[in-house]
Amino acid sequence: MEWNLEPPDGSELKDREVRPLGRHLEGKHVALLITGSIAAYRCPDLVRDLRREGADVRVFATREGLRYVSRDALEWNALHPVIDQFSPHSEHLHQDAPIDAYLVAPASYSVINKSAQGLADSVVTSTIASALGQLEHHGTPVLFAPAMHGSMHQQILTDSLCRLRELGVELIEPRQSHGKNNLASRETIVTQTIRALSSSKLRGHRILINGGPTPVPLDRIRCITTVFTGSLAVLIAREAWFRGADVQLLLGRGSIEPPEYLPCRVVSDFENFRGQLLQMLNQQKSEWGIFTAAVADYQPDCVYDGKWSSEENVRTLNLIQTPKLIEEIRTSFPSLQMIPFKYEEAVSHEELIETARGRLEKGGYPLLVANCGDESREAGIQVAWLIRSGEEPLRMEGKSEIASALLDRIESLS
Numbered sequence: 001m002e003w004n005l006e007p008p009d010g011s012e013l014k015d016r017e018v019r020p021l022g023r024h025l026e027g028k029h030v031a032l033l034i035t036g037s038i039a040a041y042r043c044p045d046l047v048r049d050l051r052r053e054g055a056d057v058r059v060f061a062t063r064e065g066l067r068y069v070s071r072d073a074l075e076w077n078a079l080h081p082v083i084d085q086f087s088p089h090s091e092h093l094h095q096d097a098p099i100d101a102y103l104v105a106p107a108s109y110s111v112i113n114k115s116a117q118g119l120a121d122s123v124v125t126s127t128i129a130s131a132l133g134q135l136e137h138h139g140t141p142v143l144f145a146p147a148m149h150g151s152m153h154q155q156i157l158t159d160s161l162c163r164l165r166e167l168g169v170e171l172i173e174p175r176q177s178h179g180k181n182n183l184a185s186r187e188t189i190v191t192q193t194i195r196a197l198s199s200s201k202l203r204g205h206r207i208l209i210n211g212g213p214t215p216v217p218l219d220r221i222r223c224i225t226t227v228f229t230g231s232l233a234v235l236i237a238r239e240a241w242f243r244g245a246d247v248q249l250l251l252g253r254g255s256i257e258p259p260e261y262l263p264c265r266v267v268s269d270f271e272n273f274r275g276q277l278l279q280m281l282n283q284q285k286s287e288w289g290i291f292t293a294a295v296a297d298y299q300p301d302c303v304y305d306g307k308w309s310s311e312e313n314v315r316t317l318n319l320i321q322t323p324k325l326i327e328e329i330r331t332s333f334p335s336l337q338m339i340p341f342k343y344e345e346a347v348s349h350e351e352l353i354e355t356a357r358g359r360l361e362k363g364g365y366p367l368l369v370a371n372c373g374d375e376s377r378e379a380g381i382q383v384a385w386l387i388r389s390g391e392e393p394l395r396m397e398g399k400s401e402i403a404s405a406l407l408d409r410i411e412s413l414s
Helices: 038-052 071-078 109-117 123-138 155-166 186-197 231-242 270-284 325-332 349-363 373-379 399-413
Strands: 029-034 056-061 101-107 142-146 175-177 180-182 206-211 246-252 264-267 288-291 298-300 319-321 337-344 368-372 383-387 394-397
Touching: 029 038, 029 123, 038 056, 038 071, 038 101, 038 186, 056 071, 056 123, 101 109, 101 123, 101 186, 109 123, 109 142, 109 155, 123 142, 142 155, 142 186, 186 231, 206 231, 206 270, 231 246, 231 399, 246 270, 264 270, 270 325, 325 337, 337 349, 337 399, 349 368, 349 383, 368 373, 373 383, 383 399, 394 399
Parallel strands: 029 056, 029 101, 101 142, 206 246, 206 288, 246 264, 288 337, 337 368
Antiparallel strands: 175 180, 298 319, 368 383, 383 394
16 A cells, blocks of 8 residues: 555654553552663563553663663663663662562573572672562562573573572563574563562462353364354453463464463364363362353254265254253352353343343352343443342443453452
8 A cells, every 4th residue: 555645643642651551560660671682672662561551660781781772762761761880879779769570681691690699790680689689578579581592591591590480580481482592572571570560369369261162063164153252251361360360261263362471272162162171170170260151052963074065055954952061060160169151132231130140149159240242232342241149230341341340359259
């Protein structure tokens, strides 16, 4: 397409402001420590991503790190001067401006080994030494995101990483490809920082979440499925992971791709979905189960072993009910706190709530989420209702709000 040479529209944002994506780091002060790795060139964007979640970012850099990224770019994005040498203000001790989390990204081979041995020969390694003291005495999170060539990944590095982990440092797994430990994605680094700073009651709680379609086969190539994509399940799992929960996500084939940091299994059809779900519940001993999946209600009485001929003008399809999976789980795992979703079409709001309350009371669930396609289409955004016995339904608008409100309510019950 040829550019029409028109200037861009104006913006309500000032020149160095960022558009917020969330508030998970609001009011938090994050020290970003940049070391001598070529991956340092990604740090200006990382600074902006941290700020988009509300963080105030203070940048420290080694001389080697500043070979790969400019001071001007870092200062323009962070809104603060880069600290690359000692000064009378002793910024590396953070006595005047306490730090909530220390993030070493990229963490080079040299700085990892120096940190593990307690060496403090630069403003960055001295800041890390102080950070490890804050971790030991006050529990301040310290995160390392390693990045180096694979040939440097040997016993010395492994020993140093183990030593740092023993000290309580959180290691952000690199993306290993083409013989390199590549710096983790910016999204992964930001979300690990959010998770490390979480004070949620859900920290350490085991939550299983499912979503997406659960296709049933007709023949070897055709199936019956739904239009749902599992996007709400992914958002709920993401928010629960932010809060420190031990999350397991199960999606049906045809769902959206979840973030790389979320533990997830994807299954091909209803039977595999059922088998994997029961297996995960047996293995993980989850405390909460959030069931957003569009589970198939019917399946063919038999699956054709081949491909239906397109020459036939009419084909009769006999459907039978699938096993009621939610009831099977309720019977097999009585201690599981289950939160089912109830979706309806072409019903009034009163009918939706009445049906949802009936399902809630019959199942003895602590919570239930109900939504009607007509309400969402009318509002132009997904609308859902959080139902709890003895309380007025809570209206939620938008998938992000649904995820946050649901997990807030689970927190209050934990």
